[in-house]
Amino acid sequence: MFDSEKTIKLLFAGPVGSGKTTAIRAISDTAPVSSERPWMDARPGGKVTTTVALDYSTIQLSPNETLHVYGLPGQDYLDFMGPIVGRGALGAVLLLDASSSSLSDDCCAVVESLARIDPNLKFVIGISKTDITPTFSMATMHALTRRMSLFVPIFSIDPRDPAQVRQLVRALLLL
Amino acid sequence: MNIQIGVAGLPEELELRLSLACGLLAASQIHVDIQEWKGRESDILIVDLDNGYGRLAYEVAIRSKLPVLVFAHNDGAEYASESRLDRQAPAAVLARMLQERLLPATKSSLDSFQGLLGICLREAECGQDLLVKCLLVKCSSITLVLRHAASRIHACSTSDLHAAEARLLDNTWLCSTKPAVGAHEHEWMVSRSLDSFLVNACLRHEASLPTLAGNLYRLTRWPDLGSVKDDLDSLRLSSLLYRSGRPVEALKQHTNVSAKRINAFLWAMLASGALVCDDGNIATTLTQPTSSPANASVIQRVARHFGLKLGYSHV
Numbered sequence: 001m002f003d004s005e006k007t008i009k010l011l012f013a014g015p016v017g018s019g020k021t022t023a024i025r026a027i028s029d030t031a032p033v034s035s036e037r038p039w040m041d042a043r044p045g046g047k048v049t050t051t052v053a054l055d056y057s058t059i060q061l062s063p064n065e066t067l068h069v070y071g072l073p074g075q076d077y078l079d080f081m082g083p084i085v086g087r088g089a090l091g092a093v094l095l096l097d098a099s100s101s102s103l104s105d106d107c108c109a110v111v112e113s114l115a116r117i118d119p120n121l122k123f124v125i126g127i128s129k130t131d132i133t134p135t136f137s138m139a140t141m142h143a144l145t146r147r148m149s150l151f152v153p154i155f156s157i158d159p160r161d162p163a164q165v166r167q168l169v170r171a172l173l174l175l
Numbered sequence: 176m177n178i179q180i181g182v183a184g185l186p187e188e189l190e191l192r193l194s195l196a197c198g199l200l201a202a203s204q205i206h207v208d209i210q211e212w213k214g215r216e217s218d219i220l221i222v223d224l225d226n227g228y229g230r231l232a233y234e235v236a237i238r239s240k241l242p243v244l245v246f247a248h249n250d251g252a253e254y255a256s257e258s259r260l261d262r263q264a265p266a267a268v269l270a271r272m273l274q275e276r277l278l279p280a281t282k283s284s285l286d287s288f289q290g291l292l293g294i295c296l297r298e299a300e301c302g303q304d305l306l307v308k309c310l311l312v313k314c315s316s317i318t319l320v321l322r323h324a325a326s327r328i329h330a331c332s333t334s335d336l337h338a339a340e341a342r343l344l345d346n347t348w349l350c351s352t353k354p355a356v357g358a359h360e361h362e363w364m365v366s367r368s369l370d371s372f373l374v375n376a377c378l379r380h381e382a383s384l385p386t387l388a389g390n391l392y393r394l395t396r397w398p399d400l401g402s403v404k405d406d407l408d409s410l411r412l413s414s415l416l417y418r419s420g421r422p423v424e425a426l427k428q429h430t431n432v433s434a435k436r437i438n439a440f441l442w443a444m445l446a447s448g449a450l451v452c453d454d455g456n457i458a459t460t461l462t463q464p465t466s467s468p469a470n471a472s473v474i475q476r477v478a479r480h481f482g483l484k485l486g487y488s489h490v
Contacts, residue, residue: 008473008477010477059480061476061477061479061480062476065476067477067480090470090473090474090477126401130327130366130368131365131366131367132366133366134329134360134361134362134364134366136325136327136366137322137324137325137326137327138325138326138327138368138370138399139324139325139326140325142396151397151417152397153397153400153413154397154399155368155399155400155401156368156399156401156402157401157402158402161404163404163405164401164402164404166405166481166482167400167401167403167404167405167406167410168401169481170407170410170478170481170482170483171397171400171410171413171414173474173477173478173481173483173485174410174411174413174414174483174485175414
C-alpha cells in the first residue's frame with residue numbers, strides 16, 4: 001500500500017507563474033505529469049498555460065529508491081492539496097517571481113501555506129526573473145524574511161537551468 | 176580609493192567649495208562622497224568650529240577617535256595645527272590640503288584595496304543606509320552599475336561581466352555615485368547577483384588575494400549562490416558560516432576545502448557585506464528543526480544524487 005509518510009518527497013511551491021513546472025522539468029529524470037491547461041487570463045507574451053491540479057515527477061536515487069517531486073498548485077482554491085500531498089516531505093523549494101507586483105505578499109502567502117503542511121518543514125526560496133526585473137532588490141527579500149523570523153537561503157535562479165535548480169535543492173539539503 | 180567625508184556646521188559657500196575640492200581629488204584616484212554627518216559613519220569629519228553644531232561634532236569626533244579636520248577663524252590650542260584647513264583657500268588649494276591629509280589616514284587593510292574588489296569592500300562598510308544609491312564603475316571599455324545594497328550588479332553585456340571578473344583587482348577602476356533615477360533605468364542592462372559575481376571573481380583571483388587574519392567569521396545571511404553553478408564548496412562554507420562563527424582553520428578541517436579557496440570565498444563575502452567578524456560571544460539565532468536518524472539517512476542519499484556529500488553536522 002502506498003504510504004505517503006514513507007515516500008521520499010520534495011515539494012515545489014509558489015504562486016502561479018513562478019516557474020514551478022519549469023523547475024521540476026529541469027531536474028527530473030522523467031517528463032513531469034502535468035495538469036496544464038490553457039490559461040484564460042494569459043497576458044500577451046507571457047505564459048499561456050497554467051497548472052490546474054499539480055505537477056508530479058520522479059528522480060531515481062537508486063534502482064530501488066525514488067524521489068517523488070510534487071509541484072503544489074499556486075491557485076488558492078487548490079490550497080487544500082498541500083497538506084495531503086506534502087505530508088512527510090523532506091522539504092520544499094519555494095519559487096517566487098521577481099517581476100510580480102505582489103512579490104512580498106506572495107512570499108508571505110506561500111510561507112503560510114507551507115506552515116499549514118508542516119510547521120517544521122524546511123524550505124529554501126528561489127526567485128525567478130531577477131535578470132529581467134531591473135528594480136529587484138535581494139535586500140528587500142532578506143528584510144522580509146528577517147521580519148518573519150525566517151533564516152533560509154534565498155537564491156536568484158533561472159528555473160530553466162538544471163544547474164541552478166540543483167544548487168537550490170542542495171542548499172535545502174544543507175539546512 | 177573611496178572616502179566618506181562627513182561635514183558638520185559648514186556654511187553653504189564653504190561646503191560648495193569643499194565639494195569642488197573633493198571633485199578635483201578624482202584626478203588622484205581619490206573618490207569622495209560628502210554627506211551631512213548626523214552621526215553617520217564616515218572616514219573623516221570636517222567641521223566649522225565657528226558654528227555651534229560644528230563644535231559639538233568636533234567633540235564627538237575626538238571622543239570617538241574619528242579623524243577630523245577643522246575650519247576656524249582663530250588659531251586655538253584645542254586642535255592640532257595639522258588638522259586645520261584654511262577657510263579662505265580656493266578649491267584647488269583645499270584639494271591639495273585634503274589629499275595630504277587623506278592619504279596617510281587610510282591605513283586599514285580594506286582601504287588599501289584597489290580595484291573593483293576595493294570598491295565593493297568600501298560599499299559593504301557603508302552599510303545599508305543608502306538603498307537607492309547606485310555606483311557607476313568603469314574600467315577601460317567596461318561599464319558596470321553597482322547596486323550594492325540591493326546585491327545586484329548590472330552590465331552592458333554578459334561578456335562585460337566576465338571581463339570585470341578578470342579585472343577584479345585592477346587599479347584602473349573608477350567609480351562615481353549616481354542617484355537612482357527611475358524604475359526602468361537599468362532595464363536594458365544585464366543584471367546579476369552581486370554575491371555570485373564576487374564569488375566567481377574572487378575564486379578566479381584566489382592566488383592573489385591576501386590571507387585574511389585568523390578571526391572568527393560568520394555570515395549574517397545566506398549568500399545568493401543560485402548562479403554559482405555546481406560550486407559545492409561555497410554552499411558548504413555558507414552552511415557552516417551561517418550556523419556559527421568559525422576560524423579559517425576549522426573551516427579547512429571540516430570541509431577539506433583548500434585554504435586559498437576558503438580565503439577567496441571569505442573575501443567575496445566581505446565585499447558583499449554578508450560576512451562579519453564574530454567575537455565568539457554571539458549565539459547563533461538559528462532554530463532549524465533537527466532531522467530524525469531515519470530522515471538523516473534519506474537526506475544523505477538524496478544529497479548524493481545531487482552531488483553533495485554531507486558531513487555529520489548537516490543531518
